[in-house]
Amino acid sequence: MKNKIMTHVIAGYPTEIQCIKLLFSMQAAGVFAIEVQIPFSDPNADGPTIMKANDIALGNAMTTRKSFELIHRSREKGLTTPIYIMSYANKLFNFGIKNFCQESKRCHVTGLIIPDLPFDSPEYQELLTTCLDFGIELVPVLSPGMAPSRLNKYDINHQALLYLTSTRGITGKELAINTELLKLVKKIRSISSAQLALGFGIRTPKDVEKALKIADIAVIGSGVIEVIQTGGIVGANNYIKQLTGSTTS
Amino acid sequence: MDSSQYFGIYGGRYVPEMLQKTLIDLARVYDQLKATPAFQNELRDLQTTYNNRPTPLTFAKNLTEKLGGAQIYLKNEGMNHTGAHKINHCLGQALVARKLKKTRLIAETGAGQHGVATATVAAKMGFSCTIYMGEVDMNRQRPNVLLMELLGAKVIPVTFGSRTLKDAVSAAMKDLLENSDTTHYVIGSALGPDPYPRMNRDFQSIIGQEIHAQLSQLPDYVVACVGGGSNALGAFTEFINEATVQLIGVEAGGTGKQLGNHATRFPDAKIGIIEGYKSYFLQDEDGNTAKTHSIAAGLDYIGIGPELASLHDSGRVQFSSASDEEALSAVKILAESEGIIPALESAHAVAYAIKTAGTLPKNKTMVINVSGRGDKDLFTLAKHFDQKHFSIFLTEEVRRYEK
The missing domain is CATH 3.40.50.1100 (Rossmann fold)
Incomplete structure (x- = not known):
């Protein structure tokens, strides 16, 4: 059985055309889902690698509207892999919450991942209601060390997918599975049957193996971009195949 | 919520x-x-005992006479430790x-x-x-x-x-x-x-409390420069509920009105959620942060504190702006008339007073929050007021260094 992997792309990185090629090679490698990041000037939860990719994508004049067009075109060309859109609150707010959900629906997006929108903000509540109207998931981003009382506010027993950061920190570090994380996983498992996607620091097949011992899906973010930087999208293609286990090289 | x-x-x-x-x-x-x-x-x-509070409130006699209108007072926050x-x-x-x-x-x-x-x-x-x-x-x-x-x-x-x-x-x-x-x-x-x-507002509000006590009456105007808003809120908070006190925030007009050349959030900025808070931010059409400019680094910023955003909407605080040139000229005017060299940030507030005090009756009082002193701006000031000699000085300084 293949490993359940969710890969991360930044719309418009390294270029618009190569980004679309990347989506299809990820589909060919059999990833479980793809997280498409709409680039933003101030991606505060991301480390240097993804930040730089955001800058490059913005330099390629990638906008929120064009990001949706990119996904829509890929869908028309036969991309069927589930897509989650990741971005920051301001991109959504600026585009309009309803518009954002409408476009997501048109592009057959499964869910949204917005790390800087906590439940106790009016925008989260508005987004949640709108997502429900359009049948889109709003995926909570949970982290070790968070208070159990806040965990419950994300209604995690009714979610299909939960995004879990392996650590407190930014993307692109080394994977460390500590007791704080294990405690959180245990807590979540005791109240929710949602699939757990574990991200932050997962790069190698060994990391994937470790991640999948405690979670259902391993998220590969900075890793893909690092490989693109050295080996282009051909390199990325081979890399992802290795991680999904569809090649043994 | x-x-x-x-x-x-x-x-x-x-x-x-x-x-x-x-x-x-x-x-x-x-x-x-x-x-x-x-x-x-x-x-x-x-x-x-460590910082230098209370800082003085100085009657700007010469500047007041020069402008011929409202009585101008300077809250000299430049006297704080670290300037x-x-x-x-x-x-x-x-x-x-x-x-x-x-x-x-x-x-x-x-x-x-x-x-x-x-x-x-x-x-x-x-x-x-x-x-x-x-x-x-x-x-x-x-x-x-x-x-x-x-x-x-x-x-x-x-x-x-x-x-x-x-x-x-x-x-x-x-x-x-x-x-x-x-x-x-x-x-x-x-x-x-x-x-x-x-x-931070609470910690800064000592500025306005001191102004109130030192003036022993309510001022008619309190003027402060606004980057993020710490010195402005510091000066304003004491007077928020005093309807007769006009509160004026002065933003950085930079070199012009085009986005990228200034840091005035009003009226150009859009409401957004950036850097952890919701407020007005200078952004491009797609919600990315815009470039800003001001000669004063402390005002050269995309956003404004959320409380000031709210006070803008309610009309309790009025906003104005001063350009780089006006701020530079205000530094010179205040230095020559009062013996106080303000920080370039604070000079924006001084510039507002220079533009408006003369139009007000003499029985009005205007307090300018001079949020910092200008020593830190030495190189910027030198470039504008004495570039030729400073260039020679710096070149020779490099030579002395490398010996």
Whole structure:
């Protein structure tokens, strides 16, 4: 059985055309889902690698509207892999919450991942209601060390997918599975049957193996971009195949 | 929605869940502490025996006569230790951080003023200290880097993005994400996620309280420059509920009205959610942060604190702007007429007074918050007032260095 992997792309990185090629090679490698990041000037939860990719994508004049067009075109060309859109609150707010959900629906997006929108903000509540109207998931981003009382506010027993950061920190570090994380996983498992996607620091097949011992899906973010930087999208293609286990090289 | 986090619709705590606990703990401990006499006494003691409070309120006799209108008073925050009002909230935050058992202070800095104030307070109160500063800013403000290092702080160059203040904020926030168990992030203005805007406002509000006591009557106008808004809120808060007092915030007009050439949020900015709070931000059409410009580094910023955003909407605070040129000329005018060289930031408030005081009746009083002194602007001032001789001086200084 293949490993359940969710890969991360930044719309418009390294270029618009190569980004679309990347989506299809990820589909060919059999990833479980793809997280498409709409680039933003101030991606505060991301480390240097993804930040730089955001800058490059913005330099390629990638906008929120064009990001949706990119996904829509890929869908028309036969991309069927589930897509989650990741971005920051301001991109959504600026585009309009309803518009954002409408476009997501048109592009057959499964869910949204917005790390800087906590439940106790009016925008989260508005987004949640709108997502429900359009049948889109709003995926909570949970982290070790968070208070159990806040965990419950994300209604995690009714979610299909939960995004879990392996650590407190930014993307692109080394994977460390500590007791704080294990405690959180245990807590979540005791109240929710949602699939757990574990991200932050997962790069190698060994990391994937470790991640999948405690979670259902391993998220590969900075890793893909690092490989693109050295080996282009051909390199990325081979890399992802290795991680999904569809090649043994 | 927890209304204590908001000023009208602005403010909030828009940060990833991994940082929520840190901010909730900070808010809880601050709310407990601020009401205790022990905390207030210790802060007052530091403010008077280490910092230089109360700062003077000076009647600007010569300037008043020159302009021929309202009676102008200068609240001289340049007399604070380290040269500006910033140390007020650094001292307060350090006391809160100590209560939280944090051992390390971090801060972002643009021109270096807030970094120097944080490094100073860290040295005094026994914290280790790391300051994030954009690589471009470090190259522009090398003297302040040296001062921070002398004070024992580690200054880390930020090499991503535009390598300026905005990126230093981002780098400091990331440090906090990873080290929140040991580290307190000393945000340098009345902005950022809750509780920073209200906490820094409280620590700065001593400015307005002193103005009120020193003037022994209500002023008719209080004028302050506005970057993020810490000195403005510091001067305004005392008078918010006094309807007769007009509160004027002066933004950085830069070199022109085109986006990228200034840092005036009104009327160009859009409401957004950036850097952990909801407010007005200068943005492009797609919600990315815009480039800003001001001759005064402390005003060269995309956003404005959430409380000022709300006070803008309610009309309680009026906003105006002064250009780079007007600020430079205000420095010269205040220096010659009153013997006070204001920081370029504060000179924006002075420029407003120069433009308007003459049109007001003589029985009106106008207090200008001179938030900092101008020593730090030596190189910028030299470039505009005596470039030729300073170029020779610098060239020769390099020669002397390399000997």
